[in-house]
Amino acid sequence: MKICFFGVGGVGGYFGALVTKKFGEKHDIFFVARGPHEDTINSQGLTLKKSGGEELINVSPKLCTNNVGDLPICDIIVLLVKAYDLESAIAEIAKISNEETVILPLLNGVDIYEKIRSQLDTGVVFPSCIYVGTHIESPGVIYQKGGSCKISLGKDPMYPEFYPRALLSLLNDSSINFNWENPVQISIWSKYMFIAAFGLVTAAYGKTLGEVLDSPELSELTKSIMNEVEEIAKKLDINLDNDIVETSLSKAKGFPYEAKTSFQRDVELKGEINEGDLFGGTLIRYGKELNVTTPNTEIVYTRLLNK
Ligand SMILES: NC(=O)C1=CN([C@@H]2O[C@H](COP(=O)(O)OP(=O)(O)OC[C@H]3O[C@@H](n4cnc5c(N)ncnc54)[C@H](O)[C@@H]3O)[C@@H](O)[C@H]2O)C=CC1
Ligand SMILES: CC(C)(CO)C(=O)C(=O)O
Structure with a gap:
């Protein structure tokens, strides 16, 4: 197979290294x-x-x-750019996909x-x-530490019958954990x-x-943003678990104390080029459309925009 990590x-x-370690000889990996x-x-x-350097893979x-x-033209494309590069990346992957590309x-x-679908009508795309x-x-050099490293993926609404056997075998045989979930929206x-909160x-x-977990004020603020996401999800008929806010807060304990979010890294490194709109902008827009107030998201997003 021809496999591209874009x-x-x-x-x-992280995923490119794991798959290439296992399949670099067997498949053409780009x-x-x-x-x-x-x-x-x-x-x-x-x-x-991997795992904070416990395992080194080259x-x-x-x-x-x-x-x-x-x-x-590739059989499988794994797309791993930041949201601000998504539009240009889709234009590029359109050139190396056909209707069978996963x-x-x-x-x-x-x-x-x-x-992706607003720009690309070829291929089978798995949310x-x-x-x-x-x-x-x-x-x-990539440094990884923390997180379950498990992928959740579900069917392409455009091709609900398509089961991505080759992709799932590739993940499985590369020792990458995944859940095939339908619906995956939850x-x-x-x-x-x-991640938004x-x-x-x-x-x-x-x-x-x-540090956020250690601070009662910042934990409470994070929780308030989660409550706003929960209200928006309810209006969209996404049935999140009843205790989703509590479990989401505790999930942060599965990361090292010193872990930074990828968004935080971008804000520190590049200033204005970041995924702020994916989190703050999107939540505020949903709130307006669905009549959900999002005061905490607005306070934090405004603070970021004025940084
Ligand atoms: N880093 C993390 O721990 C996690 C990140 N995410 C999400 O995954 C996505 C990717 O995040 P990261 O891997 O952290 O981003 P990153 O910034 O580390 O990696 C993206 C890479 O794609 C490259 N790229 C983008 N467009 C390109 C193009 N046209 N040609 C060549 N190279 C191109 C960039 O130069 C960059 O090296 C984001 O949406 C992020 O929110 C999700 C879970 C965890
Ligand atoms: C899960 C987490 C927080 C991992 O760092 C993440 O998704 C991100 O940083 O974008």
Whole structure:
């Protein structure tokens, strides 16, 4: 098979390394990366420091490039860019997909499938979500620690009969945990509640997940944003568990004290280029459309915009 990891940053590098370690000889595996990261992968391979460096994995794909013109039509594309790069990435993956290509986008967000489908009518696209703490430590090097590392994915509403046997075998045989869930929207919204609330608060106040949990005020603020997400989900008939807010708060304990959210890292590193709209902007828009008040999201998002 021809398999492309489009975007081998934190999440893409983690999964790209695991699949290439197992299947680099058997399948043609391609990485799409850019800048110094691309150069280092080409000269020294991609290194994954798994579980905080307990396991070191170094892999070389068949090709690492920033130009999809170098790639064939692929059987499987795992899409791992930030939301602000999604539109341009979809335009690129359209060039390496046909109607049989299986596309797995692992971005955070509740409307990623719809965003992809508004631009791409080919391929089979599986809505999904993932809990994993991972980032680019230095060019060519990915550091992962924390999170269940389990993917939840469900059927493509456009092709409800299509069961992605090859993709699921690939994950299974690469020792990647996954749940095939239908409907998967409950997991996607539960993950969104977790990351929108913790992402906004960690980024706005410059605190790690552990520091937020330690602070009664910031924990309460995180919980209030989760309550707003819960109200929005109710209006959309997404049946989240009754104790979803409590379980989402406790999930943060599964990450190291010093763990930062990917959104917080972007805010620290790049200022204005970040996934703020995916979290704050989207929640405020949903609130207006559905008549749900979102005062806590607004306070934190405004603080971020004024940073
Ligand atoms: N990092 C984490 O722990 C988690 C992140 N997520 C979500 O996963 C998604 C990806 O996040 P990360 O892996 O942290 O992002 P990242 O920023 O580490 O990686 C994305 C990579 O894609 C590359 N890229 C984007 N467009 C490209 C193009 N056209 N050509 C070549 N390279 C391109 C970027 O240069 C970057 O290296 C986000 O939606 C994030 O919210 C979800 C769960 C955990
Ligand atoms: C689960 C978590 C918090 C992992 O870091 C995440 O999704 C993110 O940082 O985007």
